Amino acid sequence: MDAYLSGIGWVTGAGFGWGSQGGDCTFPNVPLPLLTRKDVFPEPNQRFGRMSDYAKLGLAAIAFALRDAGLETWSTKRPIGVVASTRLGSLATDLEYHQTVLIQRGGLASPNLFAYTLANCFLGDAAIQFGLTGSSVAINETAEGGLGALRMALEDLAMGEADTMLAGICDLPVPSALSNIITLKPGAVFLVLTTKAPAAPASYGTVSLADNGRILHNCSPPGSLIELVQTALARRAAS
């Protein structure tokens, strides 16, 4: 089955952006930007300041991807699903929350932080912010570089579970104690995939799922989700 790639949004150490804005989605080995509400939403947003850094990161990339696809604004809820791949999930928030547990033997445990100790928490924020009522899951995959999330989203499209899906990756930097165990590219990237032909030609091209589970972007197999995004952005810039 083929899906149109209609939007790309990202937050990396190089900054944040979305496809139609121009720019590259690169992952330099520098700290992620400290996102403020104004970076992401033009209007006041009461929840954003209370979110964990992990949730802000993922929500921002989803917001930019939807903006790129022309789907950021809405009036009625939409059955759009999301699959997010993460290696560490909410680990940074977990560590921060548990420090509050250790103070006074649990007497000062933070309920707000606890609410963000799930890998899927930012998908709930995205659902609320953008009226997304499709299935929303976070997955941990071993070594597919985000292609597992993309495959799941394509499978959902193929099965008719939704006609528009978001798929992406989201990870904060690896805590220093784990730096010799895990390597990853911190940041978040999300794609909008749809089975509906866009009004304008899709300059990012199409993403296909073969019967054997192989993913193809414009008939070529990407090595990772990041590679797919960089190829799609280059194609758009050249068109």
Place this chain on the structure above:
Amino acid sequence: MNEVCICQAAALTALGPDLESLWRGALAGESAIRPIERFETGRYLSGSAAWIEGLPETSRRSLLYPLLERLLDGFGPVPADATLIAASTKGCVDSMERYLRDGSSDLADLTVVTLLEWIGARLGLTDAGININAACASSTIAVGRAASLIASGRREVALVVCMDLVSEFVFSGFSALQALSAEHCRPFDRNRSGLSLGEGGAALLLMSRERASREERPVLGVVAGWGAANDATHITAPARDGCGLIQSVRQALSRAAIGPEKISAISAHGTATVYNDQMELTAFRTLFGERPLPMHSIKGAIGHTLGAAGGIEVALGLKCLEARRLPPTVGLLEPEEAAKGFVSRSAQPIVGRYLLSTNSGFGGVNAALILRREDG
């Protein structure tokens, strides 16, 4: 579409080491919720949970590994080509606690990937697998995902393994959210005051009908339908109108190609929080009207096992369909008005072939599965 069969099922809960002990205990109305010995509870709203006896706490590794060893011992051979779909909300959370307390844990346990690799190696699977994290509907969605892969013909075999622990991390969080009951939880009771936590795991082997026949596997039941939806309302509270759950169940009914009148029994999420149970009752009344429909929650017997809940409830649901009986809702004393005609303090007969199993969780997640008895 291929028919999706469940060919093996195992469960490990605080009621006992296997699915049979869970079934017997649930049917007898037993509860495994008891005082916690694993950590101090003096500063929390509750001092009890349904924890598994005898998990060794001496090693540097998480308690999840001995839990999984017990769960998978005797599970039987799993085809090497099975795709692995795990489901856990917090994985080896006790390792993280130990790391922050005294630095004695294995840091590799802090990533769920380590857990996936362990399960794959333990069972000799070629698939690297994924873990699904969708809060307390994680394993419900995992089963739905496995069913979808098999139904579409992309896979012939899938193994779902779900697990979560009772930990101070989670216990303190629910206490801070004022969601823990000081007493044993009372699902769908008019005086319910919150949930009781539990721990456990389940393993489910799903196969296409054709593959199950070819391997001469017993068929314990069929996954006839599945659905998942976000209610897009609140991070930690359900939508009061049950819109996400209603959407999930309607998807599952559509996938199963049956009407709501075909549902014979419900295994509800039934956490015993005021808002969850009310939301479910609203959704079920919208879907099923006023007709009496046997429904239960297992949470009063084994606690809320978080990401493992849906998988354990599927395993139990297969037993319910086989025996044509739905266990009592442990903890229930006086049903909520809207729950009358649904829940009971006694076991209820199941007349029909379809059981609906639902779960909901933080982040607005809702999921539904429809199981069908194999015979008839």
